[in-house]
Structures are given as C-alpha cells and as structure tokens.
Amino acid sequence: MSSNGVLTGEFFLNGDQACAEGGISAGCRFFAGYPITPATETAERMAERLPEVGGMFIQMEDEIASMAAILGSSWGGVKSMTSTSGPGFSLMMENLGLGAMLETPCVVVNIQRAGPSTGLPTLTQQGDMMQARWGSHGLYPIIALAPCSPQEIFNLTIKAFNLSEKYRTPVLVMADESVGHMTEKVVIPPPQKIKLVTRKKPTVPQGEYIPYKPDADLVPPMAIAGEGYYFHVTGLTHDERGYPDMTAEAQGKLVRRLIDKIELNKDDIIEVEEDQIEGAEVVVCSYGISARVALLAIKVARDEGIKVGMLRLITVWPFPDLKIREIAGKIKSFVVPELNNGQIALEVERCAGGAAETILVGHMGGTVHDPQVILEAIRKAAK
Amino acid sequence: MKYWRIPLDQDKIKPACGQVNIFIEMCKGCGFCIRFCPRQVLEESAEMNQKGYHFPYVAKPDECAGCGLCEAICPDFAIRVSLREKKETADVQ
C-alpha cells in the first residue's frame, strides 16, 4: 500500500467496504459514524483502516453527532465522511442543512434500506431519493450520486469527495442495501491514476479575508480554523462577512447564490450513462441497483426487436432535466424502474413535460425487481 | 482618601488612582457598575442617553483605585478604566 493510503490492487469487497476504500483513496482522514444496518461495514472498515493511514475514526453517540462531527472536522481542514441508512439519514437532516449553509465539504453515504421507520434493516429499497433532495428544511441544493456496484461505489465516493471540495457542499452517495452488501471484484487503481480535488484556500492576507465572498464560480475560498483568518460562520442567514443578517434581502442574495452554485455548474456535476438512445422508442431511465437489474430486461426486449434505449442516472441530484427533456421529444415513453412508489419517476415525468409518457415500474422494496416485470413494462410501452 | 494614621511608606508608595471612562451611548443602565464598585465611586446620572438609559457618572473620582471591576462587570463593554497620576497627601482624620 502506498503512503497515501490507496490500497492499489484487485479485491473482492462488498459495497460498504469499497465505499470506505473509496473514501480513503479520496483522501478522507476522518470518519464519524454510528452503526446501522446495512452501512455498518463501512464504519468497521474505516475503524480499521483510518489509523493505518494516519486518520481518525470515532464512533459517535448518534447520527446527529456524527453529522456534526464531520462538519467540524471539515472545518479543521480534513476530508470527512459518514455512512448511514434511512433512520440515521433522517436524523442527520438538520446538520446536513447546516453543512449546506456553512458550505462545508463532506460526504454522506446512505445505504438505503426498506422503510418507513425501522422497516427492513437488512433489505433493499430506494425510498430516500426525494429525501436526499428535500430532506432538510429550507432552501438549499444538493448533489447526490447513485452507484450500482461495489466498483462504482468506490469510484463515486471519490467523485463525491471531489465534488464536495470543488463546490463546498455536502455530497450524498445514495447507494442501497443490495449494492452495499453485494460482494464483487473491485479494482483499486494506483494513486497516480486517481484525480483528487481539494477546496480552494484563501489567497488574501489574514486581515482581508471575507468568508463568503464568492469567486466567479460562485464558490468562496475556504479558510480553516487555526490559520489566523479569524472568521465567524453561522447557520443564520448571513452576509459575505459571515455575520448574521436577518433581512429578506440577505436571504435572497445568499440562497440565490447557494442554489446557483450547483444549478449553474450542472454541466460539470451531472453524469449519466447512455446506451442506444438514438432511434429508441422506449428509454429505460433508472439509477442504482434498479438500473442494473433492468439491463436483463433491456437485453431481452432488444432481442425481441424493441428499440430500447438505456439512460442510467449516475448523478441523481441535480436532476438531469435538460437530458430528459431532450430525449422526451424523440421517444414514445420512459420506463422508470425504481425500488419505491415513484420518486425519480416524478422528476422524469415533470421534465418530459408530456412529450413522452412516463411509466413507473415501482416496487415497495425488500428485494430487487423481477426483470420480467420490467420487460413487461417495456413491451407495453413499445406498443 | 481618609486614613486613620499616616502610612509609614507614604512617600514611597502612592495608592493607585483610576480614571473611569464611560461610553455613555453604549450603556444600557443595568446598574452593575454602580452597585459593585468597592468604593462607591459611580452613581446613576439623572440624564439619559439616546436609548433612554440613565448612565453612570463618576461621583467620587478621587476615590477610584483603578481596580477595573466596573470595566470587568459591565455587560455592554461601556466602561474603560485607566490609571492616572494623582497628587495625594495623607489626609488624617
């Protein structure tokens, strides 16, 4: 293993473990978490690996403390992450909002399980996708990525760190129990092949630093505690100096910039995987494990002569609305398999704007789709 | 200040004497400085500042020993105490 912690090699890992390795490869050196099925293996691996790479692991008293701790650690200059599932995700919401408001880089992994409430702790679902976007109160944007394999969760955890550092925002990795507990080959490349991004530092002298004065990309350079910049940051609506400014004007200015920071940089942030969209009649639009399950249905449908395209959302938030709009004009319908009662399907329908039909293949969770059901939906959509 | 006898080192040691500067407009009339001054140097003024509070004034400037308690206890950072020279002879009762 190289001194920067990257465990180069080929491994047989489950998604949770691959996620931990992704974090470490990305430079994460602080993990604060709380055990929760099915994400616990990430914490366990971090507990073992972080001391090896000079990092710090702490199991906090609850998920609320975990989220607060990773924010604090980020402000201490260390790349930080936590991992949880539905019930813990709900607990983290308030501090996720604080992370968005303070503009703190950090990564929060949600290995989704069947809910609501305690639900099915050991079984899969994709029921938190809307919560990922709107879970905390108030107005803020979020970036959320959806991996569909242990290899991809490794890759996307690194991407999540890079995006969080570049845009100074918490980034979510919305995996699910199937991916988290699936054990597959994971190839960890040599460190030279892994591109890393770290937050912009202030370039002005200490007395002149204005904490929330943005650069042209709408992202302010970030000072960290202990370097003499003497900044004040607050969860209250604030002005560029970081001081509370309790006016509608300040609110409009601040929130507009927070939202635009992500919205106006969508081209850089959004990633999708497309296959045979050109000339397709039906496009299967999915994400995470459901996208993978749908591959079999797509293959069989194509063998039957149906022109089926595949659109896999790697970035779920910000939602690739332009891509959906563009495709909608050229196809008959979208088929959206997801392990919930319709969450991303709502976004697809919204963006399709009536130009194409949106057919949800829902599933309450507990297991993945039967590809036959998706196939039936594709056949019906193609008629 | 009144002494009951002349101090033996009176010519060598001068008791400290303080200068109390009050930022009248910062005062919120809490009264802590007046109440807790060990020498009762401050009293409430009959005048009011812009906010409508009766700020303190230095009623007994020669009594002030410059201890700085008023400055330390003022919740509004409205008092600064500095030391000043004061010519003094022992005034024996």
Place this chain on the structure above:
Amino acid sequence: MSGNGDQTSIYNLLREDRMPHIWCSGCGLGSVLNAFLSALLKSGLPLDKVAVISGIGCTGRAAGYIKLDTFHTTHGRAIPFATGLKLANPELNVVIFSGDGDLASIGGNHLIHAARRNIDMTVICVNNFNYGMTGGQVAPTTPLNARTSTSPYGCTEIPFNLPYLVTAAGATYVARWTSMHVRRMENTFVEALLKPGFSFVEVISPCPTQYGRKNKQPTGLAQMNYYHDNSIIRHGAEPRDVGIELNSPIIVGKFVDIERPTFSENWTKIVGSKFAHEPQSKAKAVKA
C-alpha cells in the same frame, strides 16, 4: 483592564463592527464574555489556535462577537461539532460557549459523551434557568416551582444539577460561578482553558427579561444582588450537593479538578502507537 501599553486588550478580540450586541439590559452574558476574553489573554494560549463554538440561544450569540475562528452551529450540537474540529486539528484549543438549554437539554447526550470521553475541550455553560431567546420557557435547569412561560403554574420538574451531571459523566474540571463573580470567573476560565481534558464551567447569569421577570426578580440588578447575598463559595464541594433550588443559596466554587487520561491520550496509547512506523494494511490484495 485596558491599561496604557497593552499589546492586546479584550477589545481587540471583540468584533467592534457588530457592537452593540443584542443582549438585554441587565443580562449577564456581557459580563461572562468580558471575563472570558480577559481569561483568554491571561492564559497565554496562541489566539490563532483558539476556536469558539456555540449553539443556539442567547449565549450562543457570543461566538458572533468574538474575533477569532468562531462557529455558530445548530441547537445542541456545538459539542460534537467541536469534537470533530478538535480531532481534525489537535493543536486547536476548542471552547464551547453555550447556554443551559442548548447544552443540557437538546445537547445533553453530547454533553455527557464528551465528558465521558474526556475530550480536551472547555465548556462554558451559561445558566439562566430558562430558554431566554425564545421567550422564557422551562429548561432542564429551571428550579422546582419557578415560573416560566411553559410552566405557568410553577415548574414541576427537579432540574439538573449540572456539576453533578458532568462529574458523573467523567469531566475532570468542574466549577461554578455567577456572573457577578467576575474576577473568580476569569481565573477559573484560565484554569479550565489550560487544563487538558474536559473542563466544564457553569456560570449562573441573570435573565431579567424572561426568567427574572417571571420570578419576582425583574431586573438584572435584583438577580445580581441575589447572587451576591446568596452565593456560598465552597471549593471542593461534593457535586451531588450543589443543586439549585428556588430562593435558596447557590454553592459556587471549583468542585472538581482531577486527572484522567484524555481521549487523545487513550487513543494514542491504544491505537496510535501501533502505527508509529510506516503502516502496513492487514487487508490483502487478491492481486496487487
């Protein structure tokens, strides 16, 4: 005291561009902040490495007035935030400056765990016996029978004895003063700041607009006089015996000052020492 020729005075640590502060006339928070800033200077700690973290409430606003690296976080979560900050950069001196509601109610769990871990941090808990900022509701520190807006017939709960709570949880330095005891409070802050491990200082402070008004002490001065006449200084008192009741004496002083390994010391001994040399992962690659 700002004498002539002071290199740094507390006024250099105040964000003058945010003065005057929002605290009421007669509120004790200004006095506590005043004492804290003096203590910071007296302690000799490098100011670049001091971080102040606060929560929500009147006391929480103090972070916004301090010209250091300061964080105004969510309600009750200043302590875990500070834990993360400290673990990321152990050189930092983290100070949590927050109120009784923030630290002992919603933040209670984090308070006891940080004390248990003996994380190297200093917690200044300003206790005004209610939730002042939101209009004077009952708090876990409100004395039995006291009136607040959500205990209009009198508080029916026995409050936390905060020194007892944190001592039981594992704090290594526990003291209490009132905001009237400015010099003693300042000296205690210096000791707490310099002592490694979890230091906890409770400061009883007037809240004339809410708690005081509802409990026959409608001015800050009335409450300060009460502290003056009813405080009993008892260093080394048993924390179990220093609970506060309505219209009764308040025991103040330094109650606990003990030695216990800190979180970092234990971590270094048990974990860190295993990786003194170039770490080799036990995780074996299938194909490297």
